[in-house]
Amino acid sequence: EAGVAQSPRYKIIEKRQSVAFWCNPISGHATLYWYQQILGQGPKLLIQFQNNGVVDDSQLPKDRFSAERLKGVDSTLKIQPAKLEDSAVYLCASSLGTGTPSFGGELFFGEGSRLTVL
Amino acid sequence: GESVGLHLPTLSVQEGDNSIINCAYSNSASDYFIWYKQESGKGPQFIIDIRSNMDKRQGQRVTVLLNKTVKHLSLQIAATQPGDSAVYFCAENLENYGQNFVFGPGTRLSVLP
Numbered sequence: 166e167a168g169v170a171q172s173p174r175y176k177i178i179e180k181r182q183s184v185a186f187w188c189n190p191i192s193g194h195a196t197l198y199w200y201q202q203i204l205g206q207g208p209k210l211l212i213q214f215q216n217n218g219v220v221d222d223s224q225l226p227k228d229r230f231s232a233e234r235l236k237g238v239d240s241t242l243k244i245q246p247a248k249l250e251d252s253a254v255y256l257c258a259s260s261l262g263t264g265t266p267s268f269g270g271e272l273f274f275g276e277g278s279r280l281t282v283l
Numbered sequence: 284g285e286s287v288g289l290h291l292p293t294l295s296v297q298e299g300d301n302s303i304i305n306c307a308y309s310n311s312a313s314d315y316f317i318w319y320k321q322e323s324g325k326g327p328q329f330i331i332d333i334r335s336n337m338d339k340r341q342g343q344r345v346t347v348l349l350n351k352t353v354k355h356l357s358l359q360i361a362a363t364q365p366g367d368s369a370v371y372f373c374a375e376n377l378e379n380y381g382q383n384f385v386f387g388p389g390t391r392l393s394v395l396p
Contacts, residue, residue: 169326200386205291207372207386208327221383256326271317272374272384274326 167191169275171257177281183245186278190239190259196220197234198272199242200256208256214240244280252282291370293391302360304390306373311354313375317384318347318358322369330358330371360392368394 170189178184190197196215200208211230213220217237225232229248234240244251258272296302308316314335319327333340333347333356340347346359356373370391374384 205389207388209386210383213383258326271329271332272327274319274328276324276326 169257169259169273171255171275171278173278174276175279175281177283178247179283180249181246183243184247184280185244186242186255186257186280188240188242188257188275190257191273194259194261194273195237196260197240198256198258198260199232199240200258202254202256202277204253211242211255247280247282249282252280254279291389291391293393295393295395296363297395298363298365300363302358302363302367302392304358304360304371304392306356306358306387306390308354308356308373308375308387309385310375310377311351313377313385315376316347316349316356317374317376318345318356319372319374319386320367320369321372321389327372363392363394365394365396368392 169191172187176184198213199211201211202208211225212222212232214234217234229246230244232240232242242255254277256274256277258274260272294302294304317332318330320330321327331340331342331345331347333349335351338349344361348357358371360367370389372389373387376384
């Protein structure tokens, strides 16, 4: 089974520029997540989709971050304009289900996209 | 022993010894918990999970213990191997909130030869 695919793996930009990350979840997974992981910290949820609808975007800085999941499959996360503090790894994850998780309800993560803002 | 590093708590153990990694979770309403392992340059990888109606669950070489009274999780790794060196995160899921996981700050495990 193919895992969660993300691209690009690395991106270096200057502040105020824009960047976009792409994620293709595991086939059949209804739920897709974008997490931001700053060096030395745990992942922090930015946005959660269920199919192509947003479940939770309460921690997404909407003045500069946007995300979409058209057709309920792959997703893009965009940052415009980027700030120095956006330097982080952006992790995409997917999971099978909806509702209350049971055993095996874990998230499957991609390798991440490392962003450096200069 | 454990020490607080610049960013992450670090646990150093001798190869072959048992490791215990601790996690304090934040919400008493959380009903499902997962331990993840993250190696350098990779995404987090599932290790083991447990529901709030259990105190203990065992996997291959790993055991998770849950103490709801003090909101504490621990991950025990038996016969720690060099390949176990990584950062370990606990993640909690809030009851009746779908699959919305909140991650802890992580602990770095270093296995000494």
